[in-house]
Amino acid sequence: MITGKYPSLRLRRSRKNDWSRRLIEENNLTPNDFILPIFLIEGKNKRQEIKSMPGVYRYSLDKLPLIVDKALKKGLPMVALFPYTERKKKNLLGTESLNEDNLVCKALQIIKKRYKNKIGVMCDVALDPYTSHGHDGLLNSGYVLNDETIEVLINQSLLQAQMGCDVLAPSDMMDGRIGKIRKSLDKNGYQMTQILSYAVKYASNFYGPFRDAVGSKGLLKSDKRNYQMDFKNSNEALREVALDVKEGADMVMVKPGLPYLDIIKLVKENFNIPVIAYQVSGEYSLLSNGINKGLVNNNIILESLIAFKRAGANAIVSYYADRLDKIIG
Numbered sequence: 555m556i557t558g559k560y561p562s563l564r565l566r567r568s569r570k571n572d573w574s575r576r577l578i579e580e581n582n583l584t585p586n587d588f589i590l591p592i593f594l595i596e597g598k599n600k601r602q603e604i605k606s607m608p609g610v611y612r613y614s615l616d617k618l619p620l621i622v623d624k625a626l627k628k629g630l631p632m633v634a635l636f637p638y639t640e641r642k643k644k645n646l647l648g649t650e651s652l653n654e655d656n657l658v659c660k661a662l663q664i665i666k667k668r669y670k671n672k673i674g675v676m677c678d679v680a681l682d683p684y685t686s687h688g689h690d691g692l693l694n695s696g697y698v699l700n701d702e703t704i705e706v707l708i709n710q711s712l713l714q715a716q717m718g719c720d721v722l723a724p725s726d727m728m729d730g731r732i733g734k735i736r737k738s739l740d741k742n743g744y745q746m747t748q749i750l751s752y753a754v755k756y757a758s759n760f761y762g763p764f765r766d767a768v769g770s771k772g773l774l775k776s777d778k779r780n781y782q783m784d785f786k787n788s789n790e791a792l793r794e795v796a797l798d799v800k801e802g803a804d805m806v807m808v809k810p811g812l813p814y815l816d817i818i819k820l821v822k823e824n825f826n827i828p829v830i831a832y833q834v835s836g837e838y839s840l841l842s843n844g845i846n847k848g849l850v851n852n853n854i855i856l857e858s859l860i861a862f863k864r865a866g867a868n869a870i871v872s873y874y875a876d877r878l879d880k881i882i883g
């Protein structure tokens with residue numbers, strides 16, 4: 555309990571000087587707290603700016619070391635790979651997800667060969683970069699099929715594990731997929747491949763720029779509310795996490811980030827497990843555009859990122875992770 559009373563107690567006393575403010579600091583960020591997403595694109599010699607995400611680029615495979623070298627040098631523990639898939643490679647079933655020569659598979663091999671285990675690599679498990687309708691799974695009259703989708707996700711997981719993926723991150727929100735993926739990984743000799751479940755993923759309006767980044771924006775005709783969570787709910791988040799932990803998830807993700815700090819805190823307080831927050835594309839774009847327009851200053855980034863730590867996140871997926879020098883000092 556907090557005791558004390560004005561005027562003998564003055565909280566401003568400890569705020570007066572910089573040294574004293576530093577002394578009582580409760581939260582801080584280091585590079586270890588970050589995961590850097592990397593967008594991949596076909597072709598050669600490409601570092602292509604994503605218009606809706608100023609400062610974020612898509613890299614062709616020959617340019618990939620540019621950004622991974624940087625991540626490694628800055629001390630980031632992990633990068634996350636996301637492919638921009640060409641229209642002609644997308645179809646109703648998202649079969650490109652199972653092509654062992656797809657962008658993610660090639661990138662995994664390049665990274666693992668060049669960096670060995672010096673940096674972790676995480677890959678999404680979901681079909682949305684590969685389907686012509688932009689949904690995360692197989693579609694039947696507008697409904698994303700659960701069990702049928704899981705069968706494809708199992709194969710996508712095995713393929714990515716085989717290519718060297720360290721952390722599989724199912725971001726699809728199908729019921730029961732963590733258990734089934736874990737079981738098939740174990741059966742096939744991938745007992746040490748980790749699973750970071752996007753356990754709490756809301757059907758959010760903050761994903762817009764990401765869909766542009768992976769080339770699924772114009773394709774998605776409806777929303778994802780029949781599988782992603784309703785943003786009016788929080789108890790349901792605990793049920794999602796409980797199931798995924800029981801099914802074998804090593805870590806769980808809460809996504810989006812800043813508007814869902816209450817959920818991060820709730821999950822952290824109810825389960826003693828690593829919780830990762832995702833500062834998603836819409837959050838990034840809003841902050842960056844606000845800064846670029848001079849509406850707010852650059853320190854808004856640090857303030858937003860510290861909020862995740864305060865809420866209890868162990869790490870943050872952030873598009874700012876390659877530019878931390880200027881942000882966390």
Ligand code: PBG
Pocket residue numbers: 678680682690725726760761762763764765778833834835836
């Ligand atoms: C796809 C996926 C999405 C994001 C990460 N994985 C988008 C979606 O579900 O539509 C969003 C990331 C971001 O907005 O930065 N399963």
